[in-house]
Amino acid sequence: MVSLQDSPGVLLDKKTTAGLASLNITTVGELLRYPPRRYMQQGHLDQRERLEAGEWTTVVGTITASQMISMKRKHGQFLKVVVDDGHQRVEATFFNPRAIRRALQPGARVMLAGKVKYFREQVQLSHPQWAVIPDGDGDAGKVVGSAMAAEMYTADTELAEEGHETAAFDRPIIPMYPASSEIQTWTIWNAVRRVLAQLPPQPDVLDDAWRRSRGLLTADEALRKIHLPDTEDDITAARERLKFDEALAIQTVLAQRRIAGHREQSVACPPVSDGLEAKLLQRLPFELTDGQKEVVAEIGDDLASTAPMSRLLQGEVGSGKTLVSLLTMLRVVDNGHQCVLMAPTEVLAAQHYRTIRSMLGDLAEAGELTAAEGATKIALLTGSMKTKGKRQTLLDVVTGEAGIVIGTHALLEEKVSFFDLGMVVVDEQHRFGVEQRDVLRGRGKDGVHPHFLVMTATPIPRTVAMTAFGDLDTSTLRELPRGRQPISTTVVPMGSSKWVDRVWERAAEEIASGRQVYVVCSRIGDDGPEEELRKIEDDPALRTTSVLDMFEELSSGPLGGHSIEMLHGRMPPDEKNFVMDRFGAGDVDIVVSTTVIEVGVDVPNATMMVIIDADRFGVSQLHQLRGRVGRGEHAGLCLLLTTANPVSQSMERLKAVAGSNDGFELARIDLQQRREGDVLGSLQSGGKSSLHFLSLLDDADVIADARELAEEVVSMDLPLADHRPLADLVDGILAPQKVAYLDKS
Structure with missing residues (x-):
């Protein structure tokens, strides 16, 4: 046996x-x-x-x-x-x-x-x-x-x-x-x-009454009939049971995370009537949208509790998530604690630093002669900072001088110690693994867990939210701030020189009107393993226009009379920041870039984006990229250049982006075209997903049913000590890519 x-x-x-x-x-x-x-x-x-x-x-x-x-x-x-x-x-x-x-x-x-x-x-x-x-x-x-x-x-x-x-x-x-x-x-x-x-015969996690009420096979029958069916009905019934088991395994882990989190201790942070949050609200030259007010209130209710907040803030590109997160961080600072804002790239971290310093003005100048009363200090910590600057930043963090610390993965290093960490904000959370986020969860003072907020500008379908982020409460910003301009998007065939010429003529017209342009490419093009370069040269399907190629082509061609700069991830941080500062100041007309400008970059005068080889990007990524334009008083224009076959899945994807500015609808389309294991894999610390039957598009009812059962069991038996078959099911389906929670419990 x-x-x-x-x-x-x-x-x-x-x-x-x-x-x-x-x-x-x-x-x-x-x-x-x-x-x-x-x-x-x-x-x-x-x-x-x-x-x-x-x-x-x-x-x-x-x-x-x-x-x-x-x-x-x-x-x-x-x-x-x-x-x-x-x-x-x-x-x-x-x-x-x-x-x-x-x-x-x-x-x-x-x-x-x-x-x-x-x-x-x-x-x-x-x-x-x-x-x-x-x-x-x-x-x-x-x-x-x-x-x-x-x-x-x-x-x-x-x-x-x-x-x-x-x-x-x-x-x-x-x-x-x-x-x-x-x-x-x-x-x-x-x-x-x-x-x-x-x-x-295998033991069953479901009792007979529960199973029969849903018309499910036993676990043992399902495992046998999926491989040895006599009829098509056998296959269907086996799939339904194995699908439920996968949903139950996921929801059990998420229920464990939720319930264990509620039992932890955090710091209560009620509103402070004359604090930094109130002062910033008084200074804003505009009124918060109804959606922003609602989300700030939801987060505020969580912060007022001694149970640590675990919340996902999702919102459309440009919906004002940064301002919402800043207001809530200031509430924590008003209560005497520190906050961390972690971003996936140095470009985005630096952008957040500049934006928040600009928003706060003298409220962020603690220690300077120009500081307002009660001001705090904003610190930036990245891996490429020079030793002297990093040493001072680490000192400001450990002494509590810095109320808000903004940084990249460098924040996860052991040498980073906080005086009293009360809140962690993770931007573009899909760029970080569960373990990385949990490092900061454990940096609170005297075993107290900080409140936790993760943000994403990639709208998440309900079924994904119930699975990959089912341990988090969810807040959603759908409403764009007043004054945000519409963005029109058009697909342009690169095989037509007439159309491509017109793209650059249109860019020149935009620049002549005093505005600025992004040109985005899928790769840098300067180096890499020789075998990878040979692959690109040998396989026409892999050939794409690089940043270096496009920069040279535009500089020596149709737009050579304008100020053009490059931006990509292998540039030294000082150079990247220099380029972005000049672009933000209006001294550069065109930035030829990789996707380092995908999120967070905010230049209101940039009104046009040209995405080269657009078929190389996913639906949500294209939506994110074009969200960099139309952020000021002028309408945005996004042109998707492609060599994709007019009758192909790639072209259908581009047409979907061109036809809709609704990020939630595009997220659904994106999920349809991607392997669902990529999404489900975010639950797991390993590389592959071991889920074969569950569909995030079609199985919302199954997921909700499994969630209810998991919550009922886990609320009575958190470690599953009295529910061995369920513990084995979780282990069997999610191992060896262990869920981080299980590794720690």
């Missing part, structure tokens, strides 16, 4: 175990939760997603055409066969095919396994592994083919002789697994069948 925690090696040979490890499958539980991509039924396949170029796949279908073709550049022939799998046509090419061409004739039912290529949108396999398989009459002895066929036949015969399972070719439905060159789909299924034969 085996358990879900065992290594597959307790039952399987070394070669198979190593092959599974190449797929990151290291336990029996991970093997049984590794789902088939699709299923082969006698006569047809179910529908499936488009295969990705470069992935290893297995195709089962009928040969509809078989032809020997003479090679053009050298002597000899190759065999081209066309296989219809019931969903699409796949072309396979075999070289030196004399020994196999008679077997691969029209009408033969075959299994092919190889690496996917595309030519004119046609799936192709070059010299794949192959096998001609029976029509389901039970005569497995007729299987012929390459080495894979022999392996399939031998393994299946052994299993049948051992009485483990019906011979594979006699089953009504055969699972097809995502495989690799190290391990075939057939080997994976044989491994699963061997394990299932030795697996005892």
Whole structure:
């Protein structure tokens, strides 16, 4: 007998175990939760997603055409066969095919396994592994083919002789697994069948009444039917149960975080009537929007409690999150504590420093002759600061002179000590891992935990908020401040010199009107590993315009008479700040940049953005980038230059951005086009997501149901000491990429 925690090696040979490890499958539980991509039924396949170029796949279908073709550049022939799998046509090419061409004739039912290529949108396999398989009459002895066929036949015969399972070719439905060159789909299924034969019935985290009220299978039934279904209904029912288990594992961890957080101690920070917060509000030349007032009140209620705040502030680009966070930080400073604002890049940290100093004026000049009464001090800490400046900053932080400390990852270093940290604000939280954020959580005085606010300008769909950020309360700013200008966005084909020329003419017109322009490129272009540069040169699909190329092209071409500067992440910090200061002051007409200007950069006079190779950016990133323009009194213009095929997913993505300024709608589209594991992976400290069934787009009800159950269990049993099956489920689904909370508990 085996358990879900065992290594597959307790039952399987070394070669198979190593092959599974190449797929990151290291336990029996991970093997049984590794789902088939699709299923082969006698006569047809179910529908499936488009295969990705470069992935290893297995195709089962009928040969509809078989032809020997003479090679053009050298002597000899190759065999081209066309296989219809019931969903699409796949072309396979075999070289030196004399020994196999008679077997691969029209009408033969075959299994092919190889690496996917595309030519004119046609799936192709070059010299794949192959096998001609029976029509389901039970005569497995007729299987012929390459080495894979022999392996399939031998393994299946052994299993049948051992009485483990019906011979594979006699089953009504055969699972097809995502495989690799190290391990075939057939080997994976044989491994699963061997394990299932030795697996005892599994305990269930759900009681019978709860499970039956939702029409769910038992956990044991689901693990067996996902791999050995007799009907399509079996597959559907198994997926529904395994989907719920994944949602429950996530929500259990998040419930643990929430409840453990509420039991921690923080500092209460009520409003101070004559404090810095009140003084800044009196000085503002405008009134807060209703949304800003509402969010400030929500955060204020949290700050007034001794339970540490854990809140997510999401809002549209330019909705005023920085001002909201500043007002709430000042409330904490008014109560005698320090605040930290952590940003993902030095450019953004420096921008926050300049913006907050400007907003506060003499309220941020503590220690200077010009300081207002009760003023505080703002400190900036980045990794590239020179020793003398860093030493003074660290001194201001540890003594409490600095009420607000702004910085990058440098804030996480052990040598950074705070006098009395009361609040942490993390900007663009998706750039930081759970562990990095938790470092600052532990920097409070005498074991007291600081209040915690994370901000994002990337709107988050409700289902994502319930999963990746389910341990946080959420505040949302949808309303833009009065005076924000509209941004018009247009897709421009780079293949048309006439259109590209017009882009630069339009930029010149904008500059002639006294305004400024961003030009954004996807890469720097000055260095990098030689093999990476060779890849770019050899593969046209990877060739993009770099910052260096674009800077040279514009300087010597259509815009050469204007002031143009470069900005990218490998520039020394002093140079980056110098360029941004000059651009902010209006001394530079055009900045040619990478995405270092994606968030936080605020130059009201910049009204036009040109994004080169726009198809290389995601939907939310494009929305973030264009949010840098239209921040003053003039309307914004964003031009998306692309070489994407007019009929392609990339072009659809660009059209979606051009057609909407609604960040929440674009976030939904972005989620549709991305791998959901990228989002779910933010829960985990490792690189991959082990979630296979849960959809953040389609399963809101499942997630909400799992959240309710998790909250009920965890509120009574935080460590799950009396709920061992649930603890094992969490471990099995989220390990080995352990959730940070579990590592610490």
